[in-house]
Amino acid sequence: MTRPGTATDPLRVAIVGAGPAGFFLAEKLLGQTAVTVQVDLYERLPTPYGLVRFGVAPDHEKIKNVTRSFDKVAARPGFRFFGNVDVGCHVTLDDLRRHYHQVCFSTGAQTDRRMGIPGEDLARSHPATEFVAWYNGHPDYRDLHFDLSVERVAVVGVGNVAVDVARMLCRTPEELATTDVADYALEALCASRVKEVYLLGRRGPVQAAFTPPEAKELGELAGSDVRTLAEELELDPLSRAELESADGPAARRKLEILEEYSRRPPAHKPRLLTLRFLVSPTELLPDERGGVRAMRLVRNRLVAGTGGGTRAEPTGQFEELPVGLVFRSVGYRGVALPGVPFDETAGTVPNERGRVMDPAAGRPVTGVYVAGWIKRGPSGVIGTNKPDAAETAETMLADLAAGARLEPAEPSAEAAEAQVRRARPAVISFTDWRKLDRLETERGRALGRPRLKFTSVEEMLDSLGARV
Ligand code: NAP
Numbered sequence: 509m510t511r512p513g514t515a516t517d518p519l520r521v522a523i524v525g526a527g528p529a530g531f532f533l534a535e536k537l538l539g540q541t542a543v544t545v546q547v548d549l550y551e552r553l554p555t556p557y558g559l560v561r562f563g564v565a566p567d568h569e570k571i572k573n574v575t576r577s578f579d580k581v582a583a584r585p586g587f588r589f590f591g592n593v594d595v596g597c598h599v600t601l602d603d604l605r606r607h608y609h610q611v612c613f614s615t616g617a618q619t620d621r622r623m624g625i626p627g628e629d630l631a632r633s634h635p636a637t638e639f640v641a642w643y644n645g646h647p648d649y650r651d652l653h654f655d656l657s658v659e660r661v662a663v664v665g666v667g668n669v670a671v672d673v674a675r676m677l678c679r680t681p682e683e684l685a686t687t688d689v690a691d692y693a694l695e696a697l698c699a700s701r702v703k704e705v706y707l708l709g710r711r712g713p714v715q716a717a718f719t720p721p722e723a724k725e726l727g728e729l730a731g732s733d734v735r736t737l738a739e740e741l742e743l744d745p746l747s748r749a750e751l752e753s754a755d756g757p758a759a760r761r762k763l764e765i766l767e768e769y770s771r772r773p774p775a776h777k778p779r780l781l782t783l784r785f786l787v788s789p790t791e792l793l794p795d796e797r798g799g800v801r802a803m804r805l806v807r808n809r810l811v812a813g814t815g816g817g818t819r820a821e822p823t824g825q826f827e828e829l830p831v832g833l834v835f836r837s838v839g840y841r842g843v844a845l846p847g848v849p850f851d852e853t854a855g856t857v858p859n860e861r862g863r864v865m866d867p868a869a870g871r872p873v874t875g876v877y878v879a880g881w882i883k884r885g886p887s888g889v890i891g892t893n894k895p896d897a898a899e900t901a902e903t904m905l906a907d908l909a910a911g912a913r914l915e916p917a918e919p920s921a922e923a924a925e926a927q928v929r930r931a932r933p934a935v936i937s938f939t940d941w942r943k944l945d946r947l948e949t950e951r952g953r954a955l956g957r958p959r960l961k962f963t964s965v966e967e968m969l970d971s972l973g974a975r976v
Pocket residue numbers: 564622623664665666667668669670672709710711715716717718722788789837838839840886887888889
């Protein structure tokens with residue numbers, strides 16, 4: 509049996525999920541010279557880039573420049589994009605096994621973690637992930653409604669997503685108008701009556717998950733004051749020890765920023781953002797119509813965690829925070845893939861350096877791999893996916909060299925494309941996407957915005973001359 513990987517018999521790889529991990533993996537595979545590779549990148553939506561398009565906050569335009577390097581990957585020989593194709597629905601894993609030697613899932617973490625407290629599902633309590641997808645124009649979330657007629661909002665969690673959400677709630681119409689926020693979200697946010705936003709951390713300021721630049725940005729909002737409470741910034745012995753650790757410098761920088769916020773005199777801007785620490789919601793309290801009226805909070809103290817680090821322990825001291833809208837920003841969570849093992853506790857696919865493992869059988873699932881958040885969990889910034897994907901690429905090439913791969917019945921680019929077109933005539937190519945991209949940019953330019961996004965699949969297909 510000859511080994512694929514030559515010009516006449518290329519290694520055929522299907523990558524499922526066109527976010528950063530998928531592109532970084534394609535870049536690594538197509539960029540090496542030892543083996544000739546063909547990559548087909550499948551994506552459920554017509555648009556590529558995953559969380560760069562639907563996760564990165566609209567006011568963080570520069571972060572989105574990473575798509576330029578993804579476009580270079582897409583221009584490489586051997587690369588194809590099959591957008592608007594749902595693997596698991598239009599095409600199954602078994603279908604892919606017919607045409608590829610290797611399949612890698614880079615589907616991210618598509619849902620949210622829960623707080624597990626009473627009242628979590630009251631009206632006006634939402635996962636932050638849905639709000640983020642909504643304001644970024646994700647077609648699956650564009651029809652959601654968030655009641656911005658309330659005056660006080662709580663965002664639970666102090667990670668970078670929570671900070672993004674708080675910032676978007678506090679931005680002025682003028683600040684939002686220069687971003688690529690979805691048009692319906694721009695309208696809703698401009699009409700918002702929100703006056704106070706609370707960011708709630710269950711541990712102390714030293715343990716806050718947000719990064720120093722994001723903390724600093726909160727102090728530079730045109731229409732919102734920011735404050736912290738000095739008594740919540742006082743350090744206990746565990747936090748002082750943490751400041752001396754390897755992560756100490758970043759934590760110290762964050763602490764300095766937060767301390768400055770506690771001393772800052774109010775500028776009496778229209779909105780006020782308050783960062784609280786060492787508090788956990790224990791219950792969301794309803795009003796007479798079943799919507800959130802308030803949040804019951806317990807004060808915490810820090811104790812040493814069993815596996816190192818620290819954890820929050822409730823003190824039994826409670827308070828009630830009157831808020832009419834709650835965003836739970838306590839982390840994303842992976843979703844199981846049909847036909848692929850899944851670790852329900854971790855919300856990830858069990859793997860060894862990207863090689864999917866079947867825990868029941870105690871051996872690898874031949875030819876199936878993972879990269880990005882579905883591999884390691886929802887952590888790190890966009891760039892973290894580069895070494896992560898490189899590790900998976902190394903594993904894939906090592907397995908190929910060792911002869912561990914699928915044996916597709918029809919390992920040809922033409923057969924794979926024919927199958928996709930049969931199952932999903934409205935497949936979107938990268939050329940189609942470039943056209944949508946140009947249209948969005950032109951529509952945006954007319955309004956002084958970086959782009960005006962298409963937010964429904966129908967709109968996108970119509971703009972391409974509808975081929976459904
Ligand atoms: P994250 O960084 O893991 O933060 C989750 C937050 O939720 C933490 O503050 C965590 O507190 C808290 N939390 C978890 N369970 C909780 C509970 N039951 N009650 C109260 N609080 C709870 O996750 P994320 O904010 O969703 O971000 C995901 C990843 O994307 C991160 O790596 C982030 O840096 C990245 N990201 C980056 C940017 C950027 O670079 N600008 C923007 C957005 C996202 P504990 O620490 O106590 O667990």
